[in-house]
Amino acid sequence: MTSSSSLPQDRQSLPDSLRADALMEEDVAWSHEIDGERDGEQYDRSERAALRRVAGLSTELEDVTEVEYRQLRLERVVLVGVWTSGSVQDAENSLAELAALAETAGALVLDGVVQRRDKPDPATYIGSGKAQELRDIVLETGADTVVCDGELSPGQLIHLEDVVKVKVVDRTALILDIFAQHAKSREGKAQVALAQMQYMLPRLRGWGQSLSRQMGGGGGGGMATRGPGETKIETDRRRIREKMAKMRREIAEMKTGRDIKRQERRRNKIPSVAIAGYTNAGKSSLLNRLTGAGVLVENALFATLDPTVRRAETPTGRLYTLADTVGFVRHLPHHLVEAFRSTMEEVGDSDLILHVVDGSHPAPEEQLAAVREVIREVGAVDVPEIVVINKADAADPLVLQRLLRVEKHSLAVSARTGEGIERLLALIDTELPRPAVEIETLVPYTQGSLIARVHADGEVISEEHTEEGTLIKARVHEELAAELQRCGTAGD
Numbered sequence: 001m002t003s004s005s006s007l008p009q010d011r012q013s014l015p016d017s018l019r020a021d022a023l024m025e026e027d028v029a030w031s032h033e034i035d036g037e038r039d040g041e042q043y044d045r046s047e048r049a050a051l052r053r054v055a056g057l058s059t060e061l062e063d064v065t066e067v068e069y070r071q072l073r074l075e076r077v078v079l080v081g082v083w084t085s086g087s088v089q090d091a092e093n094s095l096a097e098l099a100a101l102a103e104t105a106g107a108l109v110l111d112g113v114v115q116r117r118d119k120p121d122p123a124t125y126i127g128s129g130k131a132q133e134l135r136d137i138v139l140e141t142g143a144d145t146v147v148c149d150g151e152l153s154p155g156q157l158i159h160l161e162d163v164v165k166v167k168v169v170d171r172t173a174l175i176l177d178i179f180a181q182h183a184k185s186r187e188g189k190a191q192v193a194l195a196q197m198q199y200m201l202p203r204l205r206g207w208g209q210s211l212s213r214q215m216g217g218g219g220g221g222g223m224a225t226r227g228p229g230e231t232k233i234e235t236d237r238r239r240i241r242e243k244m245a246k247m248r249r250e251i252a253e254m255k256t257g258r259d260i261k262r263q264e265r266r267r268n269k270i271p272s273v274a275i276a277g278y279t280n281a282g283k284s285s286l287l288n289r290l291t292g293a294g295v296l297v298e299n300a301l302f303a304t305l306d307p308t309v310r311r312a313e314t315p316t317g318r319l320y321t322l323a324d325t326v327g328f329v330r331h332l333p334h335h336l337v338e339a340f341r342s343t344m345e346e347v348g349d350s351d352l353i354l355h356v357v358d359g360s361h362p363a364p365e366e367q368l369a370a371v372r373e374v375i376r377e378v379g380a381v382d383v384p385e386i387v388v389i390n391k392a393d394a395a396d397p398l399v400l401q402r403l404l405r406v407e408k409h410s411l412a413v414s415a416r417t418g419e420g421i422e423r424l425l426a427l428i429d430t431e432l433p434r435p436a437v438e439i440e441t442l443v444p445y446t447q448g449s450l451i452a453r454v455h456a457d458g459e460v461i462s463e464e465h466t467e468e469g470t471l472i473k474a475r476v477h478e479e480l481a482a483e484l485q486r487c488g489t490a491g492d
Ligand SMILES: Nc1nc2c(ncn2[C@@H]2O[C@H](COP(=O)(O)OP(=O)(O)OP(=O)(O)O)[C@@H](O)[C@H]2O)c(=O)[nH]1
Pocket: 277, 278, 279, 280, 281, 282, 283, 284, 285, 286, 296, 297, 298, 299, 300, 301, 302, 303, 304, 305, 326, 327, 328, 390, 391, 392, 393, 394, 413, 414, 415, 416, 417
């Protein structure tokens, strides 16, 4: 946190030497921060909020790098969207979501404007007249940041910044920022850091140069400016590239560890269920409801960023794992699909997807479609899906009916009231893959632990306690079948 304030224009005054140091320090900070444990405890909302900057104190840039500058300074924001197709309602929903995202990132939303255009302006995103208007709104409201509802090209970002004279960030940067604030595991943090660097790389504008300087035309975007700053940008970019390469190696190592864990689960043949769905749909609430696990639930977007895996049991006593996942969002930045492939892999690898959708949302169908797009993108198309229409307590009954009719394999539940949860548990039970081998064995009482395993991992068809031991008929996976054959006496 910083203690003095000055105008945004002061970003020009940052000396080159300072920036280099800051970047170095940042390198250190990055590698130090990344030491948490996977599946670690989720932070409390209050702890997270404590990390936020205090509004109004943070417009000077002396002690931050350009990367940090773009991430952390979302305080007093004006939203702007370009509305190209669809109804007014669509445009409003989109801006409302952007507002929710900005608030989740810790910003105070002062105002929002939407411009109707065929397509975004190639130079400044919104038209130049509208950009001037935006400048006036910024001045009136005292905003220090403009957030655009789309992904802007490096050139657009810089040109718009030159008009409105405050920091401009886009939807992608905003989502990255939220992910950076919320990621808790070592791997999650590394992935977000990598995605941020990837995003920033073409967008460095090189401090030390005048912000208002006329940019050279042409495809170079922010880097079009010639002069001493260019060398600096090159240095920064090289450092970032080096850092990214290191990060990629680290992530690859972490992935190996995770793969081993997953293979172990697979070897034990424990079926896995992944809870996927749009952000804020109630995935974590559902996980809590289904397993009684204490996972952070809050009315904020992207409350969950690290996959949490829990053990659960079907009503008939079969064990399975239930994994919570990162929320999806419309136009999930591509960097993030890449970055969160790990979570998505968990989804693709599971035996069943619980696709949770918020039935009380104004446009649940859109959310379903957005999530499916990502599921397709990560190649998880073959996994059976149950559509869980959540928040039935708050939803319009007509919307529920409509969804239940359109979605063939769906049911309505409320993670809050518990409505429909029993039916869901039963449905999970029928949908989980059945163990492959049917056995009938007499297990001596001295081998009681084997019987317990049959109950946990397999499916008991019948069980009889005889003088010699337990006569059990069940479906189990191959490994357990082999063990049972060895220890027991095959029935009949
Ligand atoms: N009315 C109602 N609210 C619910 C229900 N389930 C969850 N919520 C609320 O919806 C909000 C989001 O819940 P979460 O469980 O954090 O949602 P999530 O899908 O895990 O969200 P992210 O992790 O942020 O993607 C919280 O405020 C919950 O209390 C429900 O059945 N009914």
